[in-house]
Amino acid sequence: MIQLKNITRVFEIGEKPVYALKNINLNIKSGEYISIMGTSGSGKSTLLNMIGLLDRPTEGKYFFDNQDVSSLDDNALARIRLQKIGFIFQFFHLIPRLTAMQNVEMPLMLGGTPSFSRKDKVSAILKSVGLEKRMNHRPNQLSGGERQRVAISRAIVNEPSALLADEPTGNLDSQSGKEIIHILEDLYNKGITLIIVTHDPEIGKRAIRQIKMKDGEIISPDHEHL
Amino acid sequence: MNIYDIFLQTLITLKSAGTRTILTLLSMAFGVGAVIILTGIGEGARLYVVNEFSSLGSNLIFIVPGRSETTGGQPSVFIGDTPRDLTIEDAIAITRHPNVARIAPIVAGEAPLSYGSRERQAPIMGTTSDFLELRKLKMEQGSFLPKIDPTTAMSVCVIGSSLKKELFGNASPLGQLVRIGDWRYRIIGVISPEGESIGVDLDEIIIAPVASSQMFFNTNSLFRIMVETTNRENIPAVKKHILETIKKRHYGEEDITIITQDAVLSTFDNIIKILTIAVAGIAGISLIVAGILIMNVMLVSLSQRKTEIGLLKAIGATNQQITTLFLTESVFLSFYGAILGLIIGIGGNSLIMFYYPAFPIKTPLWAIFISIFIGIFTGLTFGILPAMKAAKVDPIQSLYGR
Numbered sequence: 001m002i003q004l005k006n007i008t009r010v011f012e013i014g015e016k017p018v019y020a021l022k023n024i025n026l027n028i029k030s031g032e033y034i035s036i037m038g039t040s041g042s043g044k045s046t047l048l049n050m051i052g053l054l055d056r057p058t059e060g061k062y063f064f065d066n067q068d069v070s071s072l073d074d075n076a077l078a079r080i081r082l083q084k085i086g087f088i089f090q091f092f093h094l095i096p097r098l099t100a101m102q103n104v105e106m107p108l109m110l111g112g113t114p115s116f117s118r119k120d121k122v123s124a125i126l127k128s129v130g131l132e133k134r135m136n137h138r139p140n141q142l143s144g145g146e147r148q149r150v151a152i153s154r155a156i157v158n159e160p161s162a163l164l165a166d167e168p169t170g171n172l173d174s175q176s177g178k179e180i181i182h183i184l185e186d187l188y189n190k191g192i193t194l195i196i197v198t199h200d201p202e203i204g205k206r207a208i209r210q211i212k213m214k215d216g217e218i219i220s221p222d223h224e225h226l
Numbered sequence: 227m228n229i230y231d232i233f234l235q236t237l238i239t240l241k242s243a244g245t246r247t248i249l250t251l252l253s254m255a256f257g258v259g260a261v262i263i264l265t266g267i268g269e270g271a272r273l274y275v276v277n278e279f280s281s282l283g284s285n286l287i288f289i290v291p292g293r294s295e296t297t298g299g300q301p302s303v304f305i306g307d308t309p310r311d312l313t314i315e316d317a318i319a320i321t322r323h324p325n326v327a328r329i330a331p332i333v334a335g336e337a338p339l340s341y342g343s344r345e346r347q348a349p350i351m352g353t354t355s356d357f358l359e360l361r362k363l364k365m366e367q368g369s370f371l372p373k374i375d376p377t378t379a380m381s382v383c384v385i386g387s388s389l390k391k392e393l394f395g396n397a398s399p400l401g402q403l404v405r406i407g408d409w410r411y412r413i414i415g416v417i418s419p420e421g422e423s424i425g426v427d428l429d430e431i432i433i434a435p436v437a438s439s440q441m442f443f444n445t446n447s448l449f450r451i452m453v454e455t456t457n458r459e460n461i462p463a464v465k466k467h468i469l470e471t472i473k474k475r476h477y478g479e480e481d482i483t484i485i486t487q488d489a490v491l492s493t494f495d496n497i498i499k500i501l502t503i504a505v506a507g508i509a510g511i512s513l514i515v516a517g518i519l520i521m522n523v524m525l526v527s528l529s530q531r532k533t534e535i536g537l538l539k540a541i542g543a544t545n546q547q548i549t550t551l552f553l554t555e556s557v558f559l560s561f562y563g564a565i566l567g568l569i570i571g572i573g574g575n576s577l578i579m580f581y582y583p584a585f586p587i588k589t590p591l592w593a594i595f596i597s598i599f600i601g602i603f604t605g606l607t608f609g610i611l612p613a614m615k616a617a618k619v620d621p622i623q624s625l626y627g628r
Contacts, residue, residue, distance in 0.1 A: 045626070052540070054622055075546070079544075081541065093533060095534055095537070096242075097238055097241075097242035098238065107541050112227060114230075154541065158542075
């Protein structure tokens, strides 16, 4: 489903080029459970953003569902993000003035689904993550764990094929963190491709396939997958 | 994203910004309100002048001696040389046309008027009996000038109502003799209070037969001749007749100027319209200020919502959708500001009308349309920059706070 070929990403910081990603080759099949680990600055978030089509490679080719996405324009990329990719962030990134329900509705709204056919779908998803009583609360009325569950609901409301989570538990206590991981793994069990970026080995180890990164390179690829 | 959702999101955002939204709306509202009130006052002034003129009667022609053309000489000379005066005989000659209803030759000047020990300076106007109907005046007491041959002098006069009050108080002036200059005149009537009309205060005036006044001022000439046609459509025909008659009588010289009311009216009309536009234009500058304020508010909002924009992009919003959301917000601000301004403007005009009922204030319809148009236009113009900046937000930078 995802093929990265010789991907390099260079940031120009001052005069000096910084290689965030160096010559990355990575194949991800549909329905995999992958963790990307590494220290801060190892390039793991950049890799995730690359996979999630938020960033463009400086060099190399990227195939998403066998389509070369390196050459697509912004709108086409936005379309793919909307329909096929779900994002989860460490800091939840919910829109503060919208209720849980409205936050989850947002991707449907962007896709042009009319209001009357959104409500049922959104309530069903919020119910499935245990927030049926919190649907009309705003983010500041929710706990961290609840906020992340809203964010997960928002990520999966368009039924994407890949779920990308960047330190999803990084801002949560261990109990809420565990619950979040369970929700994500449930989704994996139902067939979604799950990619988690983390520096927490406990969480990283749970993944079927573990990728370790250092200085913009994959240092422990499990070669059988390449 | 459908229109309903765009509007809903805009309303939620503007509502959550609370005070800032209200202040921005007010800035726009005061700009639009000022334009509407000022154009209302301008339009009111125009209507006032138009009404004043039509109270004179709408089918009047004024004949003024001299030709209105540039003749060199003193710059203060607006009207050309007057080689020949207008005379009462000229006026009589003009009446010989089927479409001339009535005519009033006029001599004007000022003289001391005294009754007993009281004396005051008063404008004196010499004319004929037709003047009463021509100017649509009413008599308070007695009768107007008698219907006599205009060339005949007669020592009678009619006075304005405030002049009567000053000289006679509540006593009847009819039949009393007053001294005007070196002459004695008998008062035969008092004109009903009229108020000021185009600069001439008819309440303060003495009206005497035209021949007597010419004698009094020791002149043969007329100040002007007022001609009333049988109806409006005949004005051009009468004008032609007047020119031909005067030309014949003045040995081939067309040495008069004919002023129709339409011409005077349209001159005033134009002047006031231009003034109104100028004043409204000055008020319009406040709309630009309001527009810049909207831009500023949107830019502040943009910098506060960068993370949110990054998020929207990450979950699949296109650049156009972000632009649309921001533009809609600024258009909402300016549009609803303009609507609020419309209410302020119309309310302000009603308030002026309430306190000054004599002044016919009227908000012209075009001002309403223009203010709504400006409302949308300002929002679009000043919203473009923030909206384009919003679309350019880099999702990674904004989401990771780099």
